[in-house]
Amino acid sequence: MIDLVCGGQAGDEGKGKISAYLSYKGNYDYCVRVGGPNAGHTVVQNGVSYTLKNIPSGFLNPKTKLVLGAGAYTKTEWLLDEVKKTNTQDRLIIDPYAVLITDEQTQAERGASHFMNHIGSVGTGLGQAVKERIERRDIKFAKDEPLLKEFIQDVPELLNRCLDKGGDILLEGTQGIKLSLLHGEYPFVTSRDTTASTFLGEAGLGPKSVRDVYVVFKPYITRVGPGPLEKEISDEKELEIYHTKGHEIGSVSKRLRRVGEFEKRSASRAIMINNCTKIAITHIDMFPGNDRVKKEEDFTPEAKKFLADLRALSAQVYPHPKIALISTGPDMEDTLVL
Numbered sequence: 001m002i003d004l005v006c007g008g009q010a011g012d013e014g015k016g017k018i019s020a021y022l023s024y025k026g027n028y029d030y031c032v033r034v035g036g037p038n039a040g041h042t043v044v045q046n047g048v049s050y051t052l053k054n055i056p057s058g059f060l061n062p063k064t065k066l067v068l069g070a071g072a073y074t075k076t077e078w079l080l081d082e083v084k085k086t087n088t089q090d091r092l093i094i095d096p097y098a099v100l101i102t103d104e105q106t107q108a109e110r111g112a113s114h115f116m117n118h119i120g121s122v123g124t125g126l127g128q129a130v131k132e133r134i135e136r137r138d139i140k141f142a143k144d145e146p147l148l149k150e151f152i153q154d155v156p157e158l159l160n161r162c163l164d165k166g167g168d169i170l171l172e173g174t175q176g177i178k179l180s181l182l183h184g185e186y187p188f189v190t191s192r193d194t195t196a197s198t199f200l201g202e203a204g205l206g207p208k209s210v211r212d213v214y215v216v217f218k219p220y221i222t223r224v225g226p227g228p229l230e231k232e233i234s235d236e237k238e239l240e241i242y243h244t245k246g247h248e249i250g251s252v253s254k255r256l257r258r259v260g261e262f263e264k265r266s267a268s269r270a271i272m273i274n275n276c277t278k279i280a281i282t283h284i285d286m287f288p289g290n291d292r293v294k295k296e297e298d299f300t301p302e303a304k305k306f307l308a309d310l311r312a313l314s315a316q317v318y319p320h321p322k323i324a325l326i327s328t329g330p331d332m333e334d335t336l337v338l
């Protein structure tokens, strides 16, 4: 069966950490990633931190094969660098139609004030590559790159054969509901839809084999670019705590993330549109006194109130998911299973 991990806010909810935890503890045959290198993900194991653009967060489990679907976008040198860092050359699989962003595309994006200033693009060239793909230009696919030849396989065939044999797949989504091209806060969005059904399509999977859809939330919300935040925090001292203890600095953009209070409206939409069956909370330790707490009873009243409010909200939104995972610190093991 397929489990999916989606972002419930504006990206950087900690999908990487949750995906790493699930795949390390679970028994997935494949961990699949779609989307572009603008979406960094951070995985910490025993104090060692990996900041990745494309390699799926499930790489920590040596039994899991790693897949980039046709809806993935990368750059050859960035990908090969990550393959080396994570020592995953013998278990990476790439769809022939995953797109390789060219230097020209990266430069075009970085030189366009519409992308960089108005939308606040990360500047990887993803938006430019998507634009050229939609225009049916002569873009570069993974199948066209000799350096990636050993990794190329028919991904839809492979993944669906795995499902047919009773295997399991973890599909790691990117960004969050507020950044969806379709359901987000246009024009302050990324160049793709960022919801569960699109992630499936981008991987070459259908909806019938989905078991759980995890949607990840922080108790607050961050944005690395321009665009709406319902209640933005402007107090500099308070912001500094988010930027230091919360590590709220763009992993690819290196920008200090803007911070706002938790938004019920976007949370409801994320639950609904993703068909969320399980909620994962990260950064609960940003409420003082909750670092590495091992039992829900031991959370502080502030953290307990946040969880109670979220449960009340999800009781009202179809399909009424339960809170399943709570992250109490950056390390993969700092995770509470409810």
Ligand code: IMP
Pocket (backbone or CB within 6 Å): 010, 011, 012, 038, 039, 040, 115, 119, 120, 121, 122, 123, 124, 126, 127, 174, 175, 179, 188, 189, 190, 191, 223, 224, 225, 226
């Ligand atoms: P682009 O996708 O690089 O064009 O960026 C469009 C908008 O989405 C900008 O505001 C970016 O900061 C934001 N964005 C893109 N990817 C991510 C991400 O992975 N996390 C957070 N924000 C992102």
Ligand code: MG
Pocket (backbone or CB within 6 Å): 011, 012, 039, 040, 041, 251
């Ligand atoms: Mg990120």
